[in-house]
Amino acid sequence: MKPNRLLQLWSEGRVAANAWLGLADGFAAEIVALGGFDSVVFDLQHGMAASADLPRLLQAVSSSAAVPLVRVPTNEPAMIMRALDAGAIGVIVPMVETAEQAAAAVSAARYPPAGTRSFGPTRAARLHGPAYHLQADAEVIVFCMVETRRGLDHLDAIAAVEGLTGLYVGPADLSYAVGVDPRMDSDDAAQVAAVARILAACGEHGIVAGIHTADTAFARRKAAEGFAFVTVAVDTAALATETAGRLAAFRV
């Protein structure tokens, strides 16, 4: 199993640039991944892809160096295991609200005795080698998203969960959590404070802070502040923006 590039970057104190994939198309994913991102996330919560699409989508980015991750739709062990069995190197789990939930997510991604992952790395072992199950726990990463009021209330306990790789900030749901309309790159005081709290909790517990961003200047600012896993592009938004932008430029 080749070393997880994200873990290498973080061990060197560097920031990983991530791309977010809402399309369920293999070639679109490959195009983005070949662009040089450190990782890509197939979004099964709000994107078009579903569990059934994972094998072909994960295969589609094999030609790139990007680490393939999956945002699962919910904190369901079987779904986390499927993503990993199909070759994903990590998961992002949304809507985590308690330390117990975070621990369950981590457990689903770790083989016994560390966790409760069921053995059956059908594609993972073909791809990563027969020793996969001995190495996976050290390479597979698990991010939890704290994005509700209840989650914020248990932030420290969540961040303290053993084996958790980091917390990932989803700004839109976090907006709701602090009582404002969903927005990216927000300068709303309450939202800024919540983001800061999450970053601080990560720092305190020695885990990685990740964040979804819209504007690259904002993304750079977040990286400077300490976020080491930064989503800087979203396929659906990029496609819409660039094509509509070209249309507008043509019709001017």
Add this chain to the structure above:
Amino acid sequence: MKPNRLLQLWSEGRVAANAWLGLADGFAAEIVALGGFDSVVFDLQHGMAASADLPRLLQAVSSSAAVPLVRVPTNEPAMIMRALDAGAIGVIVPMVETAEQAAAAVSAARYPPAGTRSFGPTRAARLHGPAYHLQADAEVIVFCMVETRRGLDHLDAIAAVEGLTGLYVGPADLSYAVGVDPRMDSDDAAQVAAVARILAACGEHGIVAGIHTADTAFARRKAAEGFAFVTVAVDTAALATETAGRLAAFRV
């Protein structure tokens, strides 16, 4: 059957802005189409989509006002008919080299007695109504691509083919035809001359000139020169450019 928006634009002397689709993904197509283009072209010659994908792809852009066209992979009547039966409003036929070939393409898209299209508008008649076969000949458009030396040699005869809607310039193959490396938006004298000849032939025969472009300024220039069907965005390029551009902006 609702009137073909492209024909309306051209009857008003206006220019149609087209988007080119190389992905075989329904949602990617819908995103682009909803961006406001006058038409979209599913590229079955060099794109990822194949004949089998047409029904779902054509359905995917039903939510938009964009006129759905298909570039067929080759001048094969059965393929042209399938695209139209599945609901496409027109086809672009590559590598046309003689008037006879152009006439065959047109014939495949027209019902008898005008042409030889086989009756069976399985989706088209559901979508456009039971009178579809009586109206289709007036609404369906056929572009041919003149992009080889041999095609250029027969340019006037091709442009004169009755029922042909227009000629579409594919700059890359045209580069080869004039002996230079493939390039878009070319300022190579021989290529510029070939493009001008095609535009002139269209003007002479009262048909529409179309062109593929890379830079929107170039596209605007071509529209000003008389091209009335201008491709101003390509999904795969847009996706690659915008995501990689954001990555570069982040990593600066």
Add this chain to the structure above:
Amino acid sequence: MKPNRLLQLWSEGRVAANAWLGLADGFAAEIVALGGFDSVVFDLQHGMAASADLPRLLQAVSSSAAVPLVRVPTNEPAMIMRALDAGAIGVIVPMVETAEQAAAAVSAARYPPAGTRSFGPTRAARLHGPAYHLQADAEVIVFCMVETRRGLDHLDAIAAVEGLTGLYVGPADLSYAVGVDPRMDSDDAAQVAAVARILAACGEHGIVAGIHTADTAFARRKAAEGFAFVTVAVDTAALATETAGRLAAFRV
């Protein structure tokens, strides 16, 4: 976001005619939807479609005026959210047995603060516009199915759940609930009584009563009784009945 045609019909005191879709085929769905139904339901509980199929199926009926709904397989928030994110305008939730379960279903379909729907209307916002998340709560509908003994025991509490659009009667499971073999359009006294109780509960709480039917005369009778959302056709049954009927007529 265009107004929900079903809500309009109901505000005018009219009855909506719905088609039920058990096939997972886009063109079959489009054919049915273009037939003029007020709505169509993609059945993810007992039909062939699964979560992964939703994007292309919802796109397939974009050419029609039918309001697209999804019967989710189970009362799982992530599934409800996925259906809505992919562009469905409402969900039908089976096997609801308590007010708490009904409230959870409604909550999953409403953005904060009304509910707990996670933000990420990936296709919905493309299709319905950038203000989708501000309008969705008013347009998205949620039906619950009360179809077990336990559900009937909590019927009034369920019908009283705030934000619930209505109750949908699934006759076959309801048969089991009242101790008889599954049947449609039943005249079994216990089943008739259960259906009447559901209709009455809807009337009392000012919500919509919906029902699945087999015979159109029965369907008309139910509409006359007050059911305002009536399924009058099922694709798989229609296909089987009509083709086998023609075969029988031929072989006579």
Add this chain to the structure above:
Amino acid sequence: MKPNRLLQLWSEGRVAANAWLGLADGFAAEIVALGGFDSVVFDLQHGMAASADLPRLLQAVSSSAAVPLVRVPTNEPAMIMRALDAGAIGVIVPMVETAEQAAAAVSAARYPPAGTRSFGPTRAARLHGPAYHLQADAEVIVFCMVETRRGLDHLDAIAAVEGLTGLYVGPADLSYAVGVDPRMDSDDAAQVAAVARILAACGEHGIVAGIHTADTAFARRKAAEGFAFVTVAVDTAALATETAGRLAAFRV
């Protein structure tokens, strides 16, 4: 390889009832096939299915006794071979205009020395047994469609082609051939005469006459006249008719 039920029926002087499949959906096909038809035809010319869909569609009707046939989109040997390799028991070839074309179609479906079919019955041999290639020539059927003016001009020569199973009448294109608007079950004198000529030619050459019909009474009449392969149901039409009919009955 089990005996071809159609050939058995014809050897007993009986008429085969066929269903036509324009949907590319496996379960829809299975529903129809399980209805008891003697055969089903997957329509790759005007239906939604394409070559890529054949394996799964042919598998989908394995649960039924219906003989699976494929209407290929065009008289292309590789396409005929693919249909047969994937397990189809016969093909219908559209737009045949000369004896030479008919002979080419037959040749593509027969192994040497009878024909030129390339060896590689990948699914057929799994399904029908290792002796498939020795038995296939006797079981596989080939229908040609004579449906153009030019085809009618060569009708006798086409019907005389050795190894041809029969001729199949496609009424709509035949309408065009005789100069009238496309119609099914036509009583137009010219069309009636053309159909009679095809039936007579089949009788003369001892091959099977087949026909597409809309009304079952018409279908019965044609069977009585001598057509031994009669299409009596079309999936897309059946689905549309029955669902829309139910809607109309409900809304009356």
Add this chain to the structure above:
Amino acid sequence: MKPNRLLQLWSEGRVAANAWLGLADGFAAEIVALGGFDSVVFDLQHGMAASADLPRLLQAVSSSAAVPLVRVPTNEPAMIMRALDAGAIGVIVPMVETAEQAAAAVSAARYPPAGTRSFGPTRAARLHGPAYHLQADAEVIVFCMVETRRGLDHLDAIAAVEGLTGLYVGPADLSYAVGVDPRMDSDDAAQVAAVARILAACGEHGIVAGIHTADTAFARRKAAEGFAFVTVAVDTAALATETAGRLAAFRV
């Protein structure tokens, strides 16, 4: 509904040979099934197939006599019901740890009053006939997997659950349960003892013992010991072993 071949074998005291399917490909499944296995299991837990793939995969093995089973990814009633509605004749439920969980699995597979299966055998009733729902409870089989420490602690209670068909041993997870590295055909004393305990519990409660094996000699030994449902081949392993073996033999 035709009698379940597995139940027949077991009633005759015979052993069923099963094949395990980790590929989500219809033709691969058909190839294996046509090889003569008594049953095949589509593995939705660790294989590539997901819920969405079930209809086409189950259709794909209709040409064989193998009884189609599904290992569901988790003990979720809606998933068990979907597998059965799509035509599976039984399920294998992983990670069962308590009698209550086993009872829930059984309940999901039985119609009321025996269980809580929701009525809607969309494909099952087409395939198995209109009386399917009256016969299904007697033909549908349910295996649970006891493969964790906690499961072993409740082994007897699980085996005693009414309506349970049998227990299936997944050696790899069982390895973890007894504290050793995952292995097949293990001779580790603790693992051997656990397997023996499961076999004994099955014997005591008159239910079927099933087991996953790697080596056929081991498989034969297990059959001799009393396991009546033995997996003797896995598609992915077979494909890898045989192709790599041939490569090695060639390169020697």
Add this chain to the structure above:
Amino acid sequence: MKPNRLLQLWSEGRVAANAWLGLADGFAAEIVALGGFDSVVFDLQHGMAASADLPRLLQAVSSSAAVPLVRVPTNEPAMIMRALDAGAIGVIVPMVETAEQAAAAVSAARYPPAGTRSFGPTRAARLHGPAYHLQADAEVIVFCMVETRRGLDHLDAIAAVEGLTGLYVGPADLSYAVGVDPRMDSDDAAQVAAVARILAACGEHGIVAGIHTADTAFARRKAAEGFAFVTVAVDTAALATETAGRLAAFRV
């Protein structure tokens, strides 16, 4: 563009071991490819895959070092171009009978001025880099199959075609060509002679001889004789053989 491993092997006088893929499944292909073959061939002539499947299948083997090739169903330029645009590194063209046909196949695979390949390497350029079109002619390989009597008659002229990489022997069709039943690894004198003639023609014209084999001992013999491209495994056969073999070993 990374150098073509096959060309490297041949330049070193070594033999390439190839795997043949008749399944249209991405994971099956990946499993085989990861087994260490020098190349894999997706068979679009007799396998289950069709043109539409190419993008995802070619992506599926990106994780391996195997050179991906495609056997096209027929000598159609648009099909050859599509395979290459989608990322294949070469094609095998069946049923080539004349030097003109061989030259057409080569031409379709070479950019002007060497050939007539249309520009549009949509996936190839993403995968192999922006200079792909400048390097492709040197890396892309073209095999023709001489497998008919007529092809054998023109063997030398075919082998002499400029730019042709080699000839590939398909034993089964060659059997027919020499008048015997289709067989692999044949010791029939006429077939042995035909194979020897093809090998000799390759030697004479300095091109690569390839062959399909069944038994690995036979394969080794052919390699020793001078065949430098040897198919030593076929996925469908391997899957059937190994699973049925295990079943037989179990049931003994």
